[in-house]
Amino acid sequence: MPITLPAPGHEFLYTRRDFLNVRERLYRHAGISLSENKQQLVYSRLSRRLRSLRLGSFAEYFAYLEQHDEEWQQFVNALTTNLTAFFRERHHFEHLARFAGERLRDHSPLRVWSSASSTGEEPYSIAMTLVDALGSFNPPVQILASDIDTGVLGCARQGIYPLERLEALSAAQKRRFFLRGTGANAGKARVVAELRQLVEFRQINLLDANWGIAGGLDAIFCRNVMIYFDKPTQTRLLERMIGLLRPGGLLFAGHSENFVHASQLVRSIGRTTYQAARSG
Template sequence: MTEASFNRFRTFIEGNLGIKMPPSKMIMLETRLGKRLRALRLDDYEQYCDYVFSDEGFAQEIQQLIDVVTTNETDFFRESHHFDLMTSRVLPSLVQENGIKNLNVWSVAASTGQESYTLAMVIEEFARAKAIPLEYKILGTDISEKVLKIATTGIYTLHQASKIPDSLKRRYCMKSKNPEQKTLRMTPEIRQKVLFRQLNLMDDSYPIRKQYHIVFCRNVFIYFDRPTQKQVLQRIYSHIAPGGYLFMGHSENIGSVDLALRSISTAAYRKEE
């Protein structure tokens, strides 16, 4: 890829997605865009660059570009300490101490949905153990259409689902009727609690009306530079209910911001009442 093409991609990716694209990522970008070159039968990155930034190409191809440049790694019960904290501290404080009967939960960079469905299972288990009726809705958002499509199906390979404990699999997952198909699907009861929508964290404001009691914003800030992290955090913060909780990835933090967020555990915060 020529430096000129790289810089055009870089300007778009950093400016519109917030994802850092230093020159050291050129090879990674080439590898990922290679799939699109082959799909479109183009000879080189320069042709792809001209196409994607033309009027027609932008309309046809930009979502595919976004899908390949985002890193969507995720898992069920990833960084499981946060889910333990949900059961031991967050849910008791919101539901039992504050009497909230209708929880709003937001998975900010939901990827293929494993985080959202883990949250659903953890909330279900909590309500079951305490024998309390508990309503909740989980919103999963991401910029990539491709991952959101997978998330919406709630279908995972057995390998992808290997971190779900067997007892929860029995309660919240259905095996495929076709034994050749090594997949399972989240039950309709769980799927109907979770809604997936496209949202770009770089947008000036988010089309969200609710205030969220629990916000998972994990493993996306690592791709942003500091100024972007600050702006995105301010916007997310405005959608956290007073007394609500924010979770970041274990290698992320809120940095030095003037927000009413108190650290309660590793990469976990509570917004002051």
């Protein structure tokens, strides 16, 4: 029977079967496990797609989805949550700054992957950290930033943010790394070109069989994304990520994540920071 909606006036019938159909498709396509408390979020997000496509029901949308491959990306984009900020969990960037100098004594370039980059705050924070730590706008580093959501990647490539999003930055960082908008762009700032050029943005579904990433990474940021996967999927992804790290490489996780169930793969070396269980 239909779930209870928070207010009258919703134009689409929405049943528990509809929610379960969405949950099954999202898990199959992106590995994301929706919890029961996401039922209203699913209605709110996907009803916009029904209106946009001029469809009359969720059943029609499911049929449309199976007949139009390009809609799968819109489906995933609608249901993924992109909560991020500059220098979120600052201790990770402090650790990366210390780590960078040590690693570059052994090899160059330093290679870092931001695997759930959202609108770009995380990879640009990585870039700022390495520019500051290594004292150059042309440091020997390669930063790959990826996300499943093509919409947020477009925002990330532009590197334009409301000024309030820069509140975590120091005045010196704002001056060095951002250009303040004027006229029509008043109230916004753009990441300087030198910093944008350090980051390669790419669309990657973590469930894809081939990520197209060569091994030999020094650090992987995979923060606040594992919480959307069940434990077997987490274990498979951790195994693949650890396989891409150089000996001694770092895996940074989110504050609400722990990998006790995968102790054969990773070991904690600090606050939400991991290395391969048998890493040198």
